[in-house]
Amino acid sequence: MAEAHQAVAFQFTITPEGIDLQLSYQALNQIYLSGLRSWKKRVSRLRNSLIKGVYPASPSSWLFVAIGILATMYMQSDPSMGLITKIQQHLPLRYTTAMSVANDRLKQSALFDLFFQPLVRLLSSRKPLLYSYQSSLPHLPVPAIQDTVIRYLESVRPLLTDPEFKRMSDLANEFESNLGNRLQRYLKLKALWATNYSRVPGTVIPLCAAQCERMFNTTRTPGVETGNKHTHTQRVSASIQRGYSERVQDDNFGILLETVDLPVSKTMIYNISMSSPPRIPWAQMRKQYFSSGVNKRSLDTIERAAFFVTLDDEEQGMRGDDPEGNLDNYAKSLLHGKCYDRWFDKSFSVVIYKNGKSGLNAEHSWADAPTVAHLWEYTLATDAFQLGYTEDGHCKGDVEPSLPQPQRLAWNIPAEVQAQVSSSLAVAQALADDVDCHVFPFREFGKGRIKKCRISPDAFIQISLQLAYYRDRGGFCLTYEASMTRLFREGRTETVRSCSNDSCAFIKALESGETEEECRRLFELASERHQNLYRMAMTGAGIDRHLFCLYVVSKYLGVESPFLKEVLSEPWRLSTSQTPVQQMNLFDLKNHPDFISLGGGFGPVADDGYGVSYIIVGEDMVNFHVSSKHSCSQTDSHRFGVQISKAMQDIMALLSADPKTSSSSKGTDHPQSKKLQ
Structure with missing residues (x-):
């Protein structure tokens, strides 16, 4: 969190000799830059308001x-x-x-x-514009330190033995009564002048749209100590991977290339690939070899590009004699490719395969999954239902006769850089090869049948994941579920700690053979508990962002907290996230069920853990992305996928046996094909 040290830009103590004032010039510079960014945004907002009017007027x-x-x-x-x-x-x-x-x-x-x-x-009768409600959104509140500590202890209780919990409680109480209150004052101080104290540099529910500003022309750049994120205002080009750049916008943001032109233009691009080293070596190489001359010009072209396009020479998709296995390969390819054919620092890269399949690879620091998913949904729907294709597979429309020619990017790569590239590539490929991806559609039932049981679909899936993990590993673990805080200005994410006392009680009862009535009662409590945790996270009462901010402030103050150090070192062995479907009005799932995205995935957070992403597709299907590491003998993505499917079915069987819900919850499978196209 690059702006957290604004709160500690100056400190003073009163001594017998007078006031001892200590200034952090680095922090003061960050405050200046933050203020400059803030005023630029305000001027831009004012200009926007004058041009676009006040919603809903025009x-x-x-x-x-x-x-x-x-x-x-x-x-x-x-x-x-x-x-x-x-x-x-x-x-x-x-x-x-x-x-x-x-x-x-x-x-x-x-x-x-x-x-x-x-x-x-x-x-x-105007629809809301992107920033219509931006100025009316509240600021994210700083939770009370006592509330955060209590909720943290509740979240780890099922994971600790009695002596371990006693030790952690003592650490937490010591932190709250001493250092915690001091750090809390600094966070409240920052909240006085910052839009969001935790920010990193039918009926309409207004959500913060700040992330959308960074969608295009944004690049993450490495640093020796910390990285940076830049959004360029000169939106002039889209960069194509194989050594060439193409202008797709003019200086006034006008489109130069229509969709129909792109296939023709891409035939002019040759197979020239280039890779970038990891963070610290790349920061050093960048400063030494890419800060001037032809290398800087070519690098600027890429980093100022609207987005990145990779023309992959492989064929991917759910196809052939092994469609399920090929779907796993498809997901794995989109995640990392060959490691040298993606520009991971761009806000997003469109990957187009040899056989016409495509996908998106997004960098996470500029935005969260819902923002990227919103973009990709719109792209898929526009491509399929508005632009369209001819019977022979070409884009509809006429080709512009005078297209701008792609410009080849020139590079001067000395031996030292080539050696670093080779070394870094070997490291990256070893990491990529270790990732075990498994994607599978769960078609036994979907949110339609779950809702008939009067249960939240997300709570149902999350408790199913807890049951699957318990059966897979024989215990419980700290579980991360992503929740948004975009109800607040410049909100990002918060953590729902979905492994709770209630969910553990239900799973133990189910696995020990308790009566169905008792298991259903405990499941209802676990579901209600999960919903409450999710609401708290969304409304600014989560704990992990608060704890992380306190930790960052402590680092800038140069003080150590055994409690925070231990909290931040705890492994998330089950990291989960839902890819939301936000624009169902764009898709006709009844007649075209295969046009919607299969969702997105990510790698595991812990070396011995799982990463699970899921997307609720329509009423009758949930698609899962499961990841783990081959190097861990305790995890297996395919095995865990089987456990997820069984857990979902076992819980549904339990709920369907309830006389109060059995008549409404029982149903048949969706009649659509058992294969994804």
Whole structure:
């Protein structure tokens, strides 16, 4: 969290000799840069407001109102049909005798505006714009230190023995009563001037749209100590992987290439590949060899690009004699490719395979999964249902006859850089080869049947994952589930610690052969507990972001906290996330079930753990992405996938046996094909 040290830019102590003031010039510089960014955004927002108007009105409505007011003043007419006169009768009469005729007309015009403007807004029927609600969103509150400590201890209770829990409770209480309160004051100080104390540099529910600003032209750049994230305002090109760049926008953000032009243009690109080293060596090489000359110009072209495109020379997809195995390969390829054919630092890379299949690889620091998923959903729907293809597989439309030629990127790569590239590539490929990916569709039932049991689909899946892990590993673990905090300004994510006392009690009862009635009672408690944890995380009452911010402040203050150190070192052996489907109106799942995305995945957080991502597709399917490491003998992605499927079915069988829900929850499988296209 690069901005956390703003809270400790200065410290002072009172001594017998006077006030000892200590300034952190690095922190002060960060405060200056943060303030500069903030004011730039404010100016941009003001300009946006003037251009786009105030929702739901539009600029054209302003002109319409002005013309209407001037017309009624000129014709001396009363468009309110007497309503203005009746309102005037109830206005104060003071100074009325001194009013001129011009002032009377001005007052009538103002009253007309009050009457006519709502009508114009009603007629405009505008949908909310991207930033319509941005200024009305609340700031993320700083939770009370006592509440965070209590909730943390509750979350780890099922994972610790009695002596271990006693030790952790003592550490937590010591932290709360001493150092914790000091760190908390610094966080509250930052919250006074920051939009979000934890920020890293039908019915409409407003969500923060700040992440969308960084969608295009954003690149992460490495540093020796900390990395940086840059969003360039000069949106002039999209970079193509194989050694060439293509202009797809002009300096005024106008599109130069339409979709129909891209296949023709890509035939001009040759097979030239380049890789980048890992973080610290790459930061050193970048400073020494890529800060001037031809290397800098080529690197700037890529880093200022709207996004990155990889033309992969492989064929991928759910195809051939082993569609399930090929789906695993498809996911693994999108995750890391060959390691030298992706530019992982770009905000996102579109990967296009030899056989026409495509996918997205997104860098995580600029945004969270829902923002990327929103982009990809829109892309898939527009490509399939609006742009379309001819019968022979070409894009519909005419090719622009005068396309700008791709420009080959020039590089001067000395032997030292080549050696570092080879060394770093070997490390990256070893890491990539260790990832075990498994993707599978669960088609026995979906959210439709789960909801008929009066259970939250997310709670059902999360408790199923807990049961699957217990059966796979013989115990429980610290579990991460991603939740958003975009109900607040510049909100990112928060953690739902979905392994709770209630979920563990249910699983132990189920596995020990307790009665079905008792198991259903415990499951209901576990489900309610999970829903409450999720609501708390979304509404700013989560614990992990708060604890992490306290830890960062402690590092800048140069103080050690045994409690925070231990909290931040605990492994997340089960890391989970749901890929939301946000634009169902774009898809016709009944007639075209294979056009929606299969969701996204990620690698495991812990070396001996699992990464599980899932997407609830329509009413009758849940698609899972499971990852682990081959090097860990205790984990196996395919084995865990089997455990997930069995856990889902076992819990549904338990709930369906309940007389209160059995009549409504039982159903048949979805009639669609058993294969994903």
